[in-house]
Amino acid sequence: MHSLRKMIIWSSCLIFSLSYSILVFASSPAKHMCRSDQRDALWEFQNEFHLSGMAPNEKTQRWLNNTDCCSWDGVSCDLKTGNVVDLNLWGSSLNGSLRSNSGNLSYLTHLDLQGNGFTGELPESMGKLNQLTKLLLSTSKLSGNFHHALLNLTELTWIDLRSNHLEGNLPSNMSSFSKLVHFDVGSNSFSGPIPSSLFTIPSLILLNLEKKQLQRSTVDFSSFLHLKSLVLLDLSYLNTRSLLELSLFSKFVSLSMLDLSGNHLKISSSLHLPSPLGSLSLASCNISEFPNFLRKQPNLYYLDISANQIEGRVPDWLWMSELVYLDISKNALTGFDGPKDAIQTSPLEMLDISSNTFQDPFPLLPNSTRFFSASDNQFSGEIPTTICGLVSLDTLLLSNNRFIGSIPRCFKSFNTKLSLLHLRNNNLSGKFPEESISVGLISLDVSGNQLSGELPRSLINCTRLEFLNVEDNMFNDTFPSWLSLLPDLQFLVLRSNEFHGPIYSLSFPKLRIFDISKNIFTGVLPLDYFANWSAMSSGAYVTDNKQERFMGFSFSNYHKSVVLAIKGSEMELLGSGFRMYKTIDVSGNRLEGDIPQSIGLLKGLIVLNMSNNAFTGHIPPSLSNLTNLQSLDLSENRLSGNIPPELGKLSFLALMNFSNNMLEGSIPRGTQIQSQNSSSFAENPGLCGAPLQETCGGGEEVYEVIKEENDQVLSWIAVAIAYVPGVFCGLTIGHILTLYKPEWFMRIFHSFA
Numbered sequence: 082m083h084s085l086r087k088m089i090i091w092s093s094c095l096i097f098s099l100s101y102s103i104l105v106f107a108s109s110p111a112k113h114m115c116r117s118d119q120r121d122a123l124w125e126f127q128n129e130f131h132l133s134g135m136a137p138n139e140k141t142q143r144w145l146n147n148t149d150c151c152s153w154d155g156v157s158c159d160l161k162t163g164n165v166v167d168l169n170l171w172g173s174s175l176n177g178s179l180r181s182n183s184g185n186l187s188y189l190t191h192l193d194l195q196g197n198g199f200t201g202e203l204p205e206s207m208g209k210l211n212q213l214t215k216l217l218l219s220t221s222k223l224s225g226n227f228h229h230a231l232l233n234l235t236e237l238t239w240i241d242l243r244s245n246h247l248e249g250n251l252p253s254n255m256s257s258f259s260k261l262v263h264f265d266v267g268s269n270s271f272s273g274p275i276p277s278s279l280f281t282i283p284s285l286i287l288l289n290l291e292k293k294q295l296q297r298s299t300v301d302f303s304s305f306l307h308l309k310s311l312v313l314l315d316l317s318y319l320n321t322r323s324l325l326e327l328s329l330f331s332k333f334v335s336l337s338m339l340d341l342s343g344n345h346l347k348i349s350s351s352l353h354l355p356s357p358l359g360s361l362s363l364a365s366c367n368i369s370e371f372p373n374f375l376r377k378q379p380n381l382y383y384l385d386i387s388a389n390q391i392e393g394r395v396p397d398w399l400w401m402s403e404l405v406y407l408d409i410s411k412n413a414l415t416g417f418d419g420p421k422d423a424i425q426t427s428p429l430e431m432l433d434i435s436s437n438t439f440q441d442p443f444p445l446l447p448n449s450t451r452f453f454s455a456s457d458n459q460f461s462g463e464i465p466t467t468i469c470g471l472v473s474l475d476t477l478l479l480s481n482n483r484f485i486g487s488i489p490r491c492f493k494s495f496n497t498k499l500s501l502l503h504l505r506n507n508n509l510s511g512k513f514p515e516e517s518i519s520v521g522l523i524s525l526d527v528s529g530n531q532l533s534g535e536l537p538r539s540l541i542n543c544t545r546l547e548f549l550n551v552e553d554n555m556f557n558d559t560f561p562s563w564l565s566l567l568p569d570l571q572f573l574v575l576r577s578n579e580f581h582g583p584i585y586s587l588s589f590p591k592l593r594i595f596d597i598s599k600n601i602f603t604g605v606l607p608l609d610y611f612a613n614w615s616a617m618s619s620g621a622y623v624t625d626n627k628q629e630r631f632m633g634f635s636f637s638n639y640h641k642s643v644v645l646a647i648k649g650s651e652m653e654l655l656g657s658g659f660r661m662y663k664t665i666d667v668s669g670n671r672l673e674g675d676i677p678q679s680i681g682l683l684k685g686l687i688v689l690n691m692s693n694n695a696f697t698g699h700i701p702p703s704l705s706n707l708t709n710l711q712s713l714d715l716s717e718n719r720l721s722g723n724i725p726p727e728l729g730k731l732s733f734l735a736l737m738n739f740s741n742n743m744l745e746g747s748i749p750r751g752t753q754i755q756s757q758n759s760s761s762f763a764e765n766p767g768l769c770g771a772p773l774q775e776t777c778g779g780g781e782e783v784y785e786v787i788k789e790e791n792d793q794v795l796s797w798i799a800v801a802i803a804y805v806p807g808v809f810c811g812l813t814i815g816h817i818l819t820l821y822k823p824e825w826f827m828r829i830f831h832s833f834a
């Protein structure tokens with residue numbers, strides 16, 4: 082069997098066998114008529130939430146009043162009594178507070194309400210569900226404390242409150258949960274001590290306290306020792322100053338998955354962990370040497386020791402294990418020990434060595450490799466053709482190295498498999514060989530090289546392509562209007578090349594980022610030019626799960642619950658931050674004629690840059706319909722007439738530039754406009770009024786000053802800032818903003834400082 086699949090099945094088996102031991106009977110749908118009081122309670126429950134009817138998984142939307150509630154989607158009853166025992170409304174778009182009225186479902190044994198939008202605190206009445214064995218409320222927006230009413234639920238074996246906004250201390254006496262097997266409160270904002278009573282529950286198998294903000298007082302980790310049957314332990318990012326001795330964990334003989342990332346770890350050189358670990362995460366633990374104890378862990382399939390300070394070379398004994406997933410990125414490693422083909426004997430499928438100082442020789446990888454990232458290292462010479470033998474390769478990331486020469490023609494051996502190819506910032510030259518394009522490409526980034534000639538026409542066959550960046554090369558071609566045949570294209574960056582000629586009318590239904598700046602494009606844009614750019618026409622962000630593929634290692638495609646169980650739901654959040662970003666940059670070309678009215682259709686647009694062209698005519702008033710716009714640059718054109726007063730309404734518009742045109746009349750009022758530097762309006766002989774020095778004559782028109790809703794602006798910006806650490810294609814949002822709009826980005830940061 083494929084070893085990755087083996088690993089995933091193995092880990093899902095672990096997690097689901099835990100749940101099955103508890104579920105046992107609940108899975109069989111009952112045909113018994115449900116009791117009317119139970120039906121009414123369910124009906125009332127669903128009425129508490131407003132549903133859009135749009136989301137595919139709104140189970141309660143399909144419930145029919147006056148039918149047997151035991152047949153309702155997500156509801157299971159006890160066969161004998163007709164009592165509702167299992168309510169599973171996982172991901173059903175239930176937004177709002179959980180109210181107390183549904184107390185009447187007191188026979189519930191399983192309650193799965195994960196992945197909804199619940200807000201506020203859990204109701205006191207929760208404590209009446211005293212038959213409950215399984216309570217799943219993860220990934221919502223619940224706030225408040227760990228409700229004491231829960232302590233009443235003494236039958237609970239499974240508590241999952243992961244990824245909410247819960248805070249405060251955990252109750253100090255949790256011994257009433259005497260049957261607990263799975264306790265997951267990771268990714269909340271709990272603080273205070275870890276209750277020692279938790280460690281007196283011998284049945285505990287999974288314990289996730291990830292991101293618990295422990296008190297500064299020392300933490301007595303030795304209390305964990307009671308938990309002899311622990312299989313999975315996640316204590317990552319505890320925010321404690323305590324030094325964690327890894328040897329402590331040698332007492333756990335059943336431990337199979339251990340995550341201590343983000344803690345300050347002490348590993349003695351003689352350490353031995355007797356338990357055969359399958360998965361170990363020690364990222365950001367301030368480790369400076371390659372952990373020697375791993376030598377005696379032959380069953381390890383998943384190892385993450387990224388973001389440490391490990392120096393030297395990767396030992397070759399590592400390849401004797403079962404390693405399938407290895408992340409040693411963000412260290413100070415320089416090379417690989419042992420014979421040249423040492424790695425080739427391992428079952429490795431995913432290897433991330435990015436952000437180190439690896440130098441040649443380039444490693445020889447096993448044929449099983451599917452993901453390989455060696456970005457941000459010091460590899461040089463031509464891209465080794467040995468890579469082409471990796472026929473299973475799905476992702477190849479070699480950005481920010483010193484590769485020279487051309488893109489190997491033998492890339493054609495990847496054929497359909499390769500979906501991510503990033504060769505950004507190397508010194509590759511020559512034409513992009515037609516045959517090197519894999520039909521399966523989703524993301525192609527060859528920016529920052531010296532590639533020349535035409536864009537390979539074979540890209541037309543990449544029907545899954547979403548991301549294309551050829552920025553900063555020497556491509557000499559006409560506008561690739563044939564790309565509009567690619568139905569999923571979202572990100573097209575041709576910036577800084579020698580593209581020329583007109584940019585024909587076309588439809589880019591999913592395009593969100595369009596940057597053709599700094600080329601030699603000419604001609605007039607027809608009025609309806611932007612008519613068919615539907616993705617930019619809406620303020621909503623693209624909800625396409627495929628984006629998660631771009632975020633480096635991600636198991637979400639293979640098994641979402643594994644990701645969630647191990648790492649919380651953070652990854653999805655990162656993706657959505659990027660998905661909100663919509664921009665058009667055609668600056669630095671030789672475009673002429675009117676700015677098309679149809680620009681006003683792109684209501685989702687956040688950045689519009691049409692500067693440094695030869696546009697004439699008036700600024701289209703339809704621009705005032707771009708209510709999400711935050712940056713508008715029309716400088717260095719030949720625009721005439723007034724600045725449309727409606728632009729004063731755009732309350733998010735933090736940066737604008739109208740300088741170097743032939744505009745006239747008074748500058749419109751509006752808080753955002755008035756707060757601009759006068760240079761934004763300079764070099765327009767006929768323009769007058771603040772912020773320029775020139776006052777307007779007697780005929781000055783006075784426009785209504787539109788009060789900007791500061792809170793709203795700030796909250797949007799806060800969202801943007803919150804997403805800044807998000808990683809996408811090796812770029813952060815911050816990165817992208819600094820790339821496209823350095824001033825704007827700085828400005829936002831300053832407004833927070």
Ligand SMILES: *[C@@H]1O[C@H](CO)[C@@H](O)[C@H](O)[C@H]1NC(C)=O
Nearest residue numbers: 118121122125182183184185
């Ligand atoms: C709960 O059930 C009791 C009787 O069992 C009934 O009187 C009461 O109205 C029910 N409450 C709700 C909210 O359905």
Ligand SMILES: *[C@@H]1O[C@H](CO)[C@@H](O)[C@H](O)[C@H]1NC(C)=O
Nearest residue numbers: 131132133134174175176198
């Ligand atoms: C619930 O909230 C989420 C995010 O805030 C939103 O996407 C979804 O449409 C909302 N669902 C309903 C039914 O309003």
Ligand SMILES: *[C@@H]1O[C@H](CO)[C@@H](O)[C@H](O)[C@H]1NC(C)=O
Nearest residue numbers: 117121124128145146147148
């Ligand atoms: C559902 O049925 C109950 C009783 O059968 C009735 O009282 C209630 O009004 C119905 N609700 C709706 C929304 O039809």
Ligand SMILES: *[C@@H]1O[C@H](CO)[C@@H](O)[C@H](O)[C@H]1NC(C)=O
Nearest residue numbers: 205206207208209211230233
């Ligand atoms: C706790 O459970 C008992 C029954 O076992 C019930 O009478 C009591 O109301 C519950 N307490 C809370 C706070 O819900």
Ligand SMILES: *[C@@H]1O[C@H](CO)[C@@H](O)[C@H](O)[C@H]1NC(C)=O
Nearest residue numbers: 232253254255256257258278
């Ligand atoms: C903890 O609570 C249990 C009942 O849930 C009680 O029997 C026990 O005495 C309490 N322990 C402490 C130390 O308060």
Ligand SMILES: *[C@@H]1O[C@H](CO)[C@@H](O)[C@H](O)[C@H]1NC(C)=O
Nearest residue numbers: 344345346366367368369390
């Ligand atoms: C990392 O460890 C070194 C000593 O090995 C210590 O000086 C340094 O403060 C530690 N850094 C952090 C962030 O704990």
Ligand SMILES: *[C@@H]1O[C@H](CO)[C@@H](O)[C@H](O)[C@H]1NC(C)=O
Nearest residue numbers: 425447448449469470471472
């Ligand atoms: C790996 O694949 C290449 C090309 O398909 C093949 O020549 C080579 O023998 C394979 N190596 C191993 C170890 O299977």
Ligand SMILES: *[C@@H]1O[C@H](CO)[C@@H](O)[C@H](O)[C@H]1NC(C)=O
Nearest residue numbers: 483485486507508509510531
């Ligand atoms: C890039 O490669 C060219 C030859 O193709 C060479 O002349 C140039 O110096 C290289 N630049 C860098 C920064 O290595």
Ligand SMILES: *[C@@H]1O[C@H](CO)[C@@H](O)[C@H](O)[C@H]1NC(C)=O
Nearest residue numbers: 515537538539540541542543
């Ligand atoms: C696209 O694929 C078809 C079928 O494989 C092939 O005949 C055609 O030449 C390809 N087009 C380009 C531009 O490479």
Ligand SMILES: *[C@@H]1O[C@H](CO)[C@@H](O)[C@H](O)[C@H]1NC(C)=O
Nearest residue numbers: 556557558578579580581601
């Ligand atoms: C682009 O290529 C054409 C020939 O195909 C050539 O005439 C032209 O000078 C090139 N443009 C640049 C900027 O190199």
Ligand SMILES: *[C@@H]1O[C@H](CO)[C@@H](O)[C@H](O)[C@H]1NC(C)=O
Nearest residue numbers: 586587588609610611612613
């Ligand atoms: C937009 O799409 C419609 C229908 O597909 C088409 O008739 C029209 O020509 C397109 N307009 C532009 C500017 O591409």
Ligand SMILES: *[C@@H]1O[C@H](CO)[C@@H](O)[C@H](O)[C@H]1NC(C)=O
Nearest residue numbers: 681701702703704705706727
């Ligand atoms: C803005 O959009 C609305 C409809 O969405 C349209 O009726 C209106 O004419 C547009 N305004 C301008 C100035 O184009």
